[in-house]
Each structure stands twice: as C-alpha cells, then as structure tokens.
Amino acid sequence: MSTFLELGLKEPINKALTDLGYEKPTVIQEKAIPQIISSTDDLKAFAQTGTGKTAAFSLPILELLDDTNGNVQAIILSPTRELAVQIGNNIKEFCKYLPKTKVTTVYGGSSIEDQIRSLKRGSQIVVGTPGRTVDLIKRRALKLGNVQWLVLDEADEMLNMGFKDELDKVLEATPDTKQTLLFSATFPREVESIARNYMTSPVEITSGQKNSGSVNVTHEYYSVTERTRYPALKRIADLNPDIYAIIFCRTRRETQEVADNLIKDGYSADSLHGDLSQAQRDSVMGKFRKKSIQILVATDVAARGLDVNELSHVINHKLPDQIENYNHRSGRTGRAGNKGISIVLVNGKEKGKLRQIERIIQKKFVQGKVPSGKEIVQNQLMNLIDKVQNTEVNESEMEEFLPSIYEKLEDLDREELIKKFVSLEFNTMLKYYENSKDLNDLSSRENSRARTVNENMTRFFINIGRKDNLNPGKLIGLINEQNIGDKVEIGSIDILDTFSFFELDKNFEDKTLEAFANNQPDFDGRSVNIEITKKERSGGGGGRRGGRKPFGKREGSGFGRRREGGSSSRGRSDRRSSNKRSSDRPDRADRNSGSGSGERRSSSGFGRKRRES
Numbered sequence: 001m002s003t004f005l006e007l008g009l010k011e012p013i014n015k016a017l018t019d020l021g022y023e024k025p026t027v028i029q030e031k032a033i034p035q036i037i038s039s040t041d042d043l044k045a046f047a048q049t050g051t052g053k054t055a056a057f058s059l060p061i062l063e064l065l066d067d068t069n070g071n072v073q074a075i076i077l078s079p080t081r082e083l084a085v086q087i088g089n090n091i092k093e094f095c096k097y098l099p100k101t102k103v104t105t106v107y108g109g110s111s112i113e114d115q116i117r118s119l120k121r122g123s124q125i126v127v128g129t130p131g132r133t134v135d136l137i138k139r140r141a142l143k144l145g146n147v148q149w150l151v152l153d154e155a156d157e158m159l160n161m162g163f164k165d166e167l168d169k170v171l172e173a174t175p176d177t178k179q180t181l182l183f184s185a186t187f188p189r190e191v192e193s194i195a196r197n198y199m200t201s202p203v204e205i206t207s208g209q210k211n212s213g214s215v216n217v218t219h220e221y222y223s224v225t226e227r228t229r230y231p232a233l234k235r236i237a238d239l240n241p242d243i244y245a246i247i248f249c250r251t252r253r254e255t256q257e258v259a260d261n262l263i264k265d266g267y268s269a270d271s272l273h274g275d276l277s278q279a280q281r282d283s284v285m286g287k288f289r290k291k292s293i294q295i296l297v298a299t300d301v302a303a304r305g306l307d308v309n310e311l312s313h314v315i316n317h318k319l320p321d322q323i324e325n326y327n328h329r330s331g332r333t334g335r336a337g338n339k340g341i342s343i344v345l346v347n348g349k350e351k352g353k354l355r356q357i358e359r360i361i362q363k364k365f366v367q368g369k370v371p372s373g374k375e376i377v378q379n380q381l382m383n384l385i386d387k388v389q390n391t392e393v394n395e396s397e398m399e400e401f402l403p404s405i406y407e408k409l410e411d412l413d414r415e416e417l418i419k420k421f422v423s424l425e426f427n428t429m430l431k432y433y434e435n436s437k438d439l440n441d442l443s444s445r446e447n448s449r450a451r452t453v454n455e456n457m458t459r460f461f462i463n464i465g466r467k468d469n470l471n472p473g474k475l476i477g478l479i480n481e482q483n484i485g486d487k488v489e490i491g492s493i494d495i496l497d498t499f500s501f502f503e504l505d506k507n508f509e510d511k512t513l514e515a516f517a518n519n520q521p522d523f524d525g526r527s528v529n530i531e532i533t534k535k536e537r538s539g540g541g542g543g544r545r546g547g548r549k550p551f552g553k554r555e556g557s558g559f560g561r562r563r564e565g566g567s568s569s570r571g572r573s574d575r576r577s578s579n580k581r582s583s584d585r586p587d588r589a590d591r592n593s594g595s596g597s598g599e600r601r602s603s604s605g606f607g608r609k610r611r612e613s
C-alpha cells in the first residue's frame, strides 16, 4: 500500500494528514487521488459513506488548485447541510498548511449575507447544498465560470431528495472544460442519467463491489408483528447495555413516535428529523456525537450528515421505501475498520424486501431471535459485574466515609453484600422481565393482536387546547388543582388546537367529572368542561406505564414527572395530525439545506427532565 506522498500529494498536505492521524490512504483514496491528479477525465466513483471519499476527491483538488488566484476553482455539492459543513471542515483541516487556500461552505438555514461576504473575500473551493448554491448563483454572488472541478457527492442522495433541477442549474453554470467527479454509494437510473448527460467518457473506480455493503457489517433480521416491533426493539437495546445506535425510520412521524416512546421508557434516546429546527438538530447531533445519548432515532435524510465512526448497531425499525437506501443506512456502522451490526425488523409482508437487499449488498441476512427476558437479564448482570470488576477505587476520596459504611454493613457477610448491591441495580429489571413473553412466537394471540386501549384508563375530552396556551404541564396543573385525589394517575395527553384529550385512572372517573362540574374552573379566561370519550389511543409502544430506566439509573417515581414523560409523545399528536400528510411521507423537509420548521418539541425536554431527576 502506498503513502500519501507516493500518491502524488505535496508535503504540506501530507503533514496535515499526519496531524489528523491518517496513516495510510484508504482504498478509494488510493484509486482516486492519482487518477484525478494525473488526468482531466471525468470520474465516476462507487463509494459508501465511511470509506474516506471526502479526502479522495478533495486532496487531489488541493494538490492542483492555484492558490494565488481567488476565483472559485472547485464546487462541491452535497445533499445536506450537515454533510456540506462536515466536508467544508474536513477540507479546512486538510489545508492547514496551505494558508492561501480558502474554503467557503454555503447552505440554507444560515445567513446568506455572511456567505456572500465570505465568497467576496475569495475562495478557491466552495462546498454547498444544491438549493443555496443555486440561490447564490442567481444573486451573482457565486460565479462558477472558472470552475475546474465539480464534485457531486452522494449524487444518489441528492437526486432522492429531489434536487434534480438544482443540479441541472449548477451544471449549466459551470464551463464545459471542467472535470466532473461523481461519488455515489448506489447508481440507480437517475444517477446514471446524470453521468450520461453531463460527463464525458468517465473513468470508473470503486472502493469495493458496486453497491455492496461494508465487509465489516453483519446483517441480521428479526421477525416481528406490529404488536411486537417496539418491544423487540427495546429488547435488542436491553441486551446491549453499551449500545450506540441509529434507529432508522421511514417518516418523521414514525421517528418522533419511536423516540418519544423510548424516552418515555427511560432510554437514552432522541430524535432527528426534518420537523426539527436546525438548532435543535445541531444540538441532538452534538449530544449523539459526544455519546450523551446512546440511541438516535432518525430519518434517512436527517442522519446523512452525521459523521460517527463507532456505531455498534444500525437498526431499521422499518425498511426504507427505496431499498437502495438500506446500503446508506447499514454503511453508518462498520466504519473506519470497526465491526458493526445492521438489524432489520420485518413483518411477514416486508420479508420479501430482504431478498432484494441481499442481491444489492451481496450478503445474506442472518435471522436473529428476539432475546428472551432471561438472556437480557443475564447479559446485563454480567455487564454490571464486569464494570464492578474494572472500577477503580479512589481510596483517598473514600477514606473518610469508609468507617461509617463498614459499621453500617458489618452484619452482612460477603454473599449477602453482593446480593444486595446487585439487587439494588437489578430489582427493577428482574421485575420487568419476570414473566416476559417469547416475542418470537408470532402466531400467539398476544403477539399478533393489534394494540388495544389501556383498560385501566378513562379518556377525557377537554374543551381547551393549544390556542388557549395549554400544554401538557399546564393541563396536569389544572387537573391537580381540582383535588381529585392524591394517588390519581394521569396517562397520555393529546393537546390539539382548540381542544385536548387526557387519560386518567378509571377508578377516578366519576370523581373527575364531579370535580370539574363543581369547581367550574377556567383557563386563560375560558370556562373549562370535560367529557368522557371512548376514542381509542393511537400509536405508542409496548413499554410498561411509568417507564423503565436504563440500567444503572434510578427509576423516577415522581407523579408529575411520570405524567409529563408519558404525555410527551401525545403532546405532539395534534401537530402530527395537522401535518399528517407531510410527516407520514419519507423525510424531505430538509431538502433545502436543512432548515426545519423551527417548531419546538416537548419530547426530549420531558424525557430528560424525568431522567435527570
């Protein structure tokens, strides 16, 4: 294998790569770098994410460009803001020792004036999302007349996201003499047609087999019904206490529901999709990168720009509509030499897609068994014991407390002590899985039956909603003010525009009606009334009420908090229904460079509040 210098790169680039810890070129770099340096032929490269393709196209450009000239010489298009920013930052790192080389990254959801100012100062390389790039061309702030290299990164994804018109416009704004470098993980008809129409006899290179997945990824499938899909997901997470995973969903609505349910059930999870504002998405991605959340529930599009190399699992809660996207999803794990597992949850109808995917990835799926409660408990227990074994004891810090601890525990022998400490961590889990069902027997009534309403709850209609400034917290406050009873449990809450629903312990049904009738409360100047409704609850997972904490974290018993947690997913359902059509479609909200609706969401806030307590 060659070194970067042997591939034809100059010392300042090599030095920057050494600083970054890049010791040897990856396969795609080894093939693309000398090809681009030595030839002006167009290039079609088959490359998955995680193969080092950013360096593969940007290093030869850095090698060749004229840094004495401030014209835009390279334009790099990428499907999402996150990916554009990541590429821009990577290139800035690569040209650490090339002080005259300037890079500007342009994308929506951020000040266009700042980007125009940066372009005016002169940049040889511009990285952009298609929408914003076209905007800047139209404003004459971005001039591509001197471009020598046009890079289309993740071309399949750009076309998937509906950027065909924008790509056409950018291609038209560049001179015919340019060299086009097209990088794509898959080559569906649309990408081939771009290659045919805009490239001249391109040279083809590949970082492996065309369309095939990473060799480091094992592909597993688990058979589920709609009733067992969510419980199976939780069991997979429970079996792997150190899981660091992206759970992929098809739509924004599905994403939010799964995330809300996981948060409600105490998992370290959050959601990432196009309904979130850019700031919210940045914050979630930041937390996931730092591993302050272990599970990210995401749509395909929103997860595109996330650069994490150590994912233990990719879980396909539902398979993507376009099976080619499976490759993108599973390619998020098994990166940078790590091993990864890509899991697919499939019902009977979805199973057919597995064969088609196997043809694309050229690998067989292995059937996984949804772990039993016993297996999970055993695994968790051993994990805990390993952690105990490896925990370093800080003698000096503990010294002053030890005498009183020893005194308190002096009547317990070693075995009793171990049992007590383990029980402290494990009682909740043992209880949870005590009589757990076999989720692999899909013919059983239990597992195949559709979800039903919670029999212990009564669902009430209330005549106030979001327009009256109602939110789950205020509704809980209002219910508590009616003095229905100390122990009354409030279930899910759905806040809609002009009215809402809440669930409350069935045993307090009459008392609740009575209390509201007698007190005649008003809320924000509106007199409040409630009625019992028979409407069924929608969605939701199979987690038990009140939620399970991740192991090692305490079960939150606070009444108000629990209800907040429980209500978070429901609190969004009104928006979901008003947004239904778009939220039920695969996520394309961020097609314009990633600016979401800006709407605040309640879920993670509630979930975290509850967990932190």
Ligand code: AMP
Binding pocket: 021, 022, 023, 024, 025, 026, 029, 048, 049, 050, 051, 052, 053, 054, 055, 307, 309, 336
């Ligand atoms: P990419 O496919 O460009 O998104 O790169 C995937 C990851 O691999 C990124 O975190 C890069 O920083 C890293 N990477 C790329 N090339 C190399 C290399 N030659 N050696 C080590 N890491 C690399």
